[in-house]
Amino acid sequence: MKRWKTILGRGGTTLIVISLALLLVSIIPQLQISGVEGYVPLLPEQVQIAFDSQNLNPQQEVELAVTVEGTLKVYLLEISVEFQFVNGTFDYGFNLTDLQELLEEHPDQIIWKDQVENGNYERSYTPTRIMNATVVFYNPSSEIAYVEYDVTLKSGLAPGDKVRTIAYCAAPIGIILAIPWLLNSWKQRKHK
Amino acid sequence: MKDMGKGKPFLEVLASAIHEDYRFPFLELFAFLYALGTFVLANFTVSVYSQATTNEAIAYTVTTSLISGSLIVFILLILKNVAYGLGSDLEKGIIQSYFSYPLRRRGILTAKLLSALGVSLLLFLGIQISALYILAPDIVLPQFGTVLLTYAANLSYPLLISAIMLLMTLILRRGGIALVVGIILYFAMSIISGIAFVVALATGSPLALQIVSVIAPSYALQYHYGGLSGVSEVFSVTWAPTLTETLLYTGASYVIVASLFVLGYIYFSRRLNL
Numbered sequence: 300m301k302r303w304k305t306i307l308g309r310g311g312t313t314l315i316v317i318s319l320a321l322l323l324v325s326i327i328p329q330l331q332i333s334g335v336e337g338y339v340p341l342l343p344e345q346v347q348i349a350f351d352s353q354n355l356n357p358q359q360e361v362e363l364a365v366t367v368e369g370t371l372k373v374y375l376l377e378i379s380v381e382f383q384f385v386n387g388t389f390d391y392g393f394n395l396t397d398l399q400e401l402l403e404e405h406p407d408q409i410i411w412k413d414q415v416e417n418g419n420y421e422r423s424y425t426p427t428r429i430m431n432a433t434v435v436f437y438n439p440s441s442e443i444a445y446v447e448y449d450v451t452l453k454s455g456l457a458p459g460d461k462v463r464t465i466a467y468c469a470a471p472i473g474i475i476l477a478i479p480w481l482l483n484s485w486k487q488r489k490h491k
Numbered sequence: 492m493k494d495m496g497k498g499k500p501f502l503e504v505l506a507s508a509i510h511e512d513y514r515f516p517f518l519e520l521f522a523f524l525y526a527l528g529t530f531v532l533a534n535f536t537v538s539v540y541s542q543a544t545t546n547e548a549i550a551y552t553v554t555t556s557l558i559s560g561s562l563i564v565f566i567l568l569i570l571k572n573v574a575y576g577l578g579s580d581l582e583k584g585i586i587q588s589y590f591s592y593p594l595r596r597r598g599i600l601t602a603k604l605l606s607a608l609g610v611s612l613l614l615f616l617g618i619q620i621s622a623l624y625i626l627a628p629d630i631v632l633p634q635f636g637t638v639l640l641t642y643a644a645n646l647s648y649p650l651l652i653s654a655i656m657l658l659m660t661l662i663l664r665r666g667g668i669a670l671v672v673g674i675i676l677y678f679a680m681s682i683i684s685g686i687a688f689v690v691a692l693a694t695g696s697p698l699a700l701q702i703v704s705v706i707a708p709s710y711a712l713q714y715h716y717g718g719l720s721g722v723s724e725v726f727s728v729t730w731a732p733t734l735t736e737t738l739l740y741t742g743a744s745y746v747i748v749a750s751l752f753v754l755g756y757i758y759f760s761r762r763l764n765l
Contacts, residue, residue, distance in 0.1 A: 302506060309513070309515070309518060309519075312515070312516070312518075312519050313518055313519055313522045313614075315519075316519045316520075316522050316523040316526075317522055317523070317526045317618070319523065320522075320523050320526035320527040320530075321526060321530075323527060324526075324527065324530040324531065327531075356535040356536060356627075357535060357626045357627040357630075358533070358534075358535045358536065358626070359535075359536070426629075427626075427627055427628050427629040427630075428549075428627055428628075428629035428630045429535075429549050429553075429630065454536060456530045456531060456533070457530050457622075457625065457626055458625075458626070461625055462530075462625065465625065484515075
């Protein structure tokens with residue numbers, strides 16, 4: 300019985316320190332690698348690429364904040380779009396036809412899609428593998444939508460929320476396991 | 492009934508060894524360092540841009556990125572347990588007291604090694620694989636074989652060091668010199684591999700790298716996933732071992748490690764006069 304108490308107690312203290320390490324990891328701030336911000340009027344049925352990143356990895360996070368006057372559809376797609384010279388100007392080689400084709404034929408490449416109407420919108424995404432990511436705006440209405448956006452790419456040690464959740468779950472279990480052993484050790488020391 | 496009779500003394504010795512090796516708060520301290528080192532020293536950005544082209548290569552580079560930081564903590568723990576722990580047990584007469592148990596000598600050594608290496612390995616792999624799963628589940632799960640091979644290849648050399656330290660500690664009956672030799676061997680490998688790389692470039696033959704890979708198969712795995720790409724064309728060295736060859740190098744290294752541990756067992760069972 301005493302041995303089991305020791306084994307569980309030491310397992311508990313180990314869980315506590317692992318939780319502490321994870322909490323420490325989660326509070327280390329992320330570093331902003333790059334960012335794009337702008338204010339654009341989107342014509343009806345117009346598509347705009349707001350952000351494009353290749354080789355996004357699990358230590359990185361894409362954060363998006365948008366303020367819209369009008370109606371806007373926001374997509375995060377698992378694609379890489381090429382920046383090319385078209386009609387005398389540099390632009391992404393991605394238009395409404397490409398978007399519609401992708402939405403119909405490759406729905407697996409849609410990480411998220413949301414509609415925003417006259418308001419603010421914020422969302423972030425951390426991948427679980429190495430992937431491409433592109434933020435696309437689309438105005439589905441018949442009126443001009445005015446979009447103010449801020450997309451940032453951040454790099455950290457680990458996804459903070461995930462790590463913090465694990466730490467919050469593991470620490471109480473560790474404490475419950477460790478208390479009997481710690482009390483026993485304290486009593487023995489006091490007895491000596 | 493006979494097995495149960497032998498099992499209980501074994502568990503007694505194992506419990507005693509674990510108690511000695513992981514006195515409070517050593518286990519907790521190393522668990523903290525493992526967890527912190529795994530996340531703080533991992534850098535997916537560099538590894539992903541450097542060489543990864545296939546899913547296997549991505550899984551390999553991500554796993555290697557995670558291992559590199561914690562491996563030094565693992566080495567420290569086995570240096571402490573095998574050289575210092577076993578050495579002081581021999582000096583203090585704790586091992587001699589185990590001989591009074593109704594247990595064969597090899598059982599006593601197995602219990603000591605399970606405590607010194609088994610628990611350390613369990614802690615290391617448990618934290619590492621959990622961290623990989625937290626960070627990149629979609630890389631780890633589909634390529635779990637590559638992840639395991641990467642761990643096997645990277646752990647072979649530390650286990651070789653521990654086998655050498657075990658032999659030295661048993662022969663010298665103290666751990667001080669074995670501890671120093673262990674530290675030297677750990678750092679010597681990076682120097683030896685550097686020399687082997689230069690020799691390979693100078694001679695245009697990968698023989699030196701192949702010899703190093705027999706004791707440290709992580710190098711064969713590195714070259715399998717394109718470690719020499721770019722340099723090979725300039726210096727006309729081409730060594731890209733196939734997966735089968737890499738598995739052979741890993742297998743050969745573990746045969747060497749196992750042979751040294753068997754030598755340790757033979758010495759402990761038959762030659763060690765205490």
